[in-house]
Amino acid sequence: MTAKTKKQFVEKEDVVVKFVGDSGDGMQLTGTIFSDNAALLGNDIATFPDYPAEIRAPHNTIAGVSGFQVHIGREIHTTGDLCDVLVAMNPASLKANLKWAKKGATIIVDTDSFDERSIVRAGYTENPLDDNSLNQYNLIKAPITSVTRDSIKELSTDVKVADKSRNMFALGIIYFIFDRKFDTTFEYLDTKFKKNPLLSQINKVVMTAGYIFAESVEALSSQIHIPKAKLEKGKYRNISGNIATAWGLLAASEKSGIPLFLGSYPITPATEILMELAKHKSLGAKVFQAEDEIAGICSAIGASFAGSLACTSTSGPGLSLKSEAIGLAVMTELPLVIVDVQRGGPSTGLPTKSEQSDLYQALFGRNGEAPCIIIAASSPANCFYFAFEAAKLSMEHMTPVILLTDGYLGNGSQLFRIPKMSDLPKINPPIAKANDKDFKPYRRNPETLVRQWAIPGTEGLRHRIGGLEKENIIGNVSTDPQNHQLMVDLREAKVQKVADFIPEQTLDGKKDADLLVVSWGGTYGAVHSAVEELQAEGKSIAHTHFNYIMPLPKNTADILAGHKKIMVCELNSGQFVNYLRMKHPEHKYTQFNKVQGLPFFVNELTDAINKIIEEK
């Protein structure tokens, strides 16, 4: 739009915008279009969709509210605690999300949706737009439905078509608030509706109507400008954690020259990995949608035996079902990547919400002494590197690796600096050579204790492996007591030796800071932001964030030492802190936990940290 407006501009370092409505109102799409546009204009972004488990829960109820949060700014580490701008398409979505709006936030509502029936269905006794309950907010009452219908009456008289494009009216308002141009978004709409140009036209008209409406609103007297991000030079894209995970696996396959096999069963919030890899047959990826979680992992183990980079993707309940088979991969010492996109548990729990409560299961959830490598990603974009690392460690050390991400990382997205494949590290799996006279199934590299990968079809290497305990080196079935002890010890030592091949743990802050804040996995953004804020206030705090969990980095003891207090923050009841108590019992740990299916908010972390500092 040309700026014929006399309005003023204000600069803001960062802004959180949340789009909420009925599931089916198109809030995910609206949020995605806005965040992609922000990224294109050079803002740093982080996004998070917040949707119900039901596909279409009853209309206009709290249960059916779907949301999409975008945090844009100069330097972004989280999707933001509370929002500055809330777009609420109906009473239920306002009711469910008002608590996530900052005091003074701009709230845009569709007044047409606040009819008596919808107000009651949302659980209000009175119309919140009339009872002064929203006085502390900058409330923008927009007759979105009626103006939308009116604006397209020359193109379509179908009310359903009009109502489906209401979200574009809201988007138009947002584009005005942030002084955005339509060009790339219109191009996107043209592509999306290539086969139906009329729909593209309708969406454009509605979006323009929203923009024009916003121009005329007194309460939107100033437009917001967000400074461009301070980002390292390079080529960027927006990426979600699940897509990044899928691509990391593909990258490891290409780098190692080992074909990718994924055996998986659909499960929220991990399904996107399966769907994404199914798209990339041109890169040789073989994707097997199995009949259940067990068949997913077992087919992957078969593929691994046959010489593939074998992976299975799942969430907590699926990891439970895979336990026995993970033990088989431990026993047969085959590479296998198990991706667990954690969600709220136990049992079916909170399928669409996020938690870090599968750590115990990853560490201990198998029969027998069954150590696995465990690593955890800490941002949507670095899921790429940790998936790559999981595949690399798994193949080079001939052992299953559990990669922990979570729903928040998997569905959230952020800017991703596109790497060159030539810059990624080499992967060297220990593949046995044809007719190697010295080959024995369980002969090990003396330094790494890793056995060789003898791939069926190779001449001169016929051998048998399986879930029964095997005789050291030779590989025949053995129930000998001393041999079993030796093999148990060797499998454990092999995994512990991985510590020689992973990066050392880093400390953000001073070695002698009074308080050491510890976190792991998907909470990095929030904990980092909280610590940074308090460090800026001059508080004596350091932060260490773990991505490598089993084994722990070699210098972990050194990192933990030298502080008056250690505080471990995690989204469970204290699984990592107890693991540290077991591994490094010389320290006293305090803990900060939250198990609500929600990420940490920066302000609750700063409050909790301040409290710990003040405690004597």
Next chain:
Amino acid sequence: MENYTIERSKVELTKEDFVSDQMVKWCPGCGDHAILSSVANVFPKIGYRKENFCLVSGIGCSSRFPYYMNTYGFHGIHGRAAAISSGVKIANPHLSVWMATGDGDSMAIGGNHFIHIIRRNIDINIMLFNNQIYGLTKGQYSPTTPMGAITKTSPQGTIEHPFNPGELILGAQGTFFARGVDTNPKMMTEIMFEAARHDGTSVVEILQNCVIFADKTHQTITSKDLRDDHQLHLKNGEPMLFGKEKNKGIIMKDSRLEAVEIGVNGITEDDILIHDQYQQDPGLHLMIAKMSPPHLPIALGVIRSAMYPTYDDMVEEQIKYAKETSKIRNMDDLLNSGDTWVIE
């Protein structure tokens, strides 16, 4: 072999090429010994390179099989052989994948994987050892144990309806089903050979005797005095004749199969059904698979061998097509695809 994807051996192989150095630890008199011997006989005849054979198993007596053959072998976990072998075959279609399993492993704990591997028609040869009992756990009833049988877990007799594996396999859209008995190794070898020739999942049910926990369970079929009248040896294109003098046969009457005697009630050989194992419609195959004494003989040999596309071939075709048509040829292409922008 018609299958073009599996490399053939350049030298003539013998049974000795497949004998493992491991002591065979099945009970003396167990039917498994005869099955092992048949497989060792048939592998060299199939003619693939010996490194291209891969044996996969689950858990149970049958599933020790891979240790006793000198091939690539994988001894899995209970019930999961079908899933593991699916992964092996999809990952490397150049392998001839054989699966050893039992009535507990595949009909009970692995039932789900079993029906789905068949439905997908992945080119794997399944040897289903059916002894109607759990042997390795010492004598509990299985999903194929006849109703009423006294076992360790059914002291008053089982109250479960048993599966007829053939019925289950055809119900799951099986493209190949054959049945043999451990007392007839010659026929077993022939069946295994045909199973190997079949593109798609082939299931060979072997009626196998457990001498310890279900001895003589197949006696009405295998005993010398009954076998001629209780076994029908199917041959493709030939009439379904049985009996010591081959004077009995199977006819279709009132939409049902019936055993008749040639020369009685005006029946001639022309009235006897001709076996067509390649018939696409599984209707008659199902009826044949369900035949059982005393009124009908049990059908042995290849009951069904129908041509359908295999899962593994279609995987390769989709990949080939994607590679020919996609703009994404490597990871750098993928990473740089879609919306990207440069920050200076």
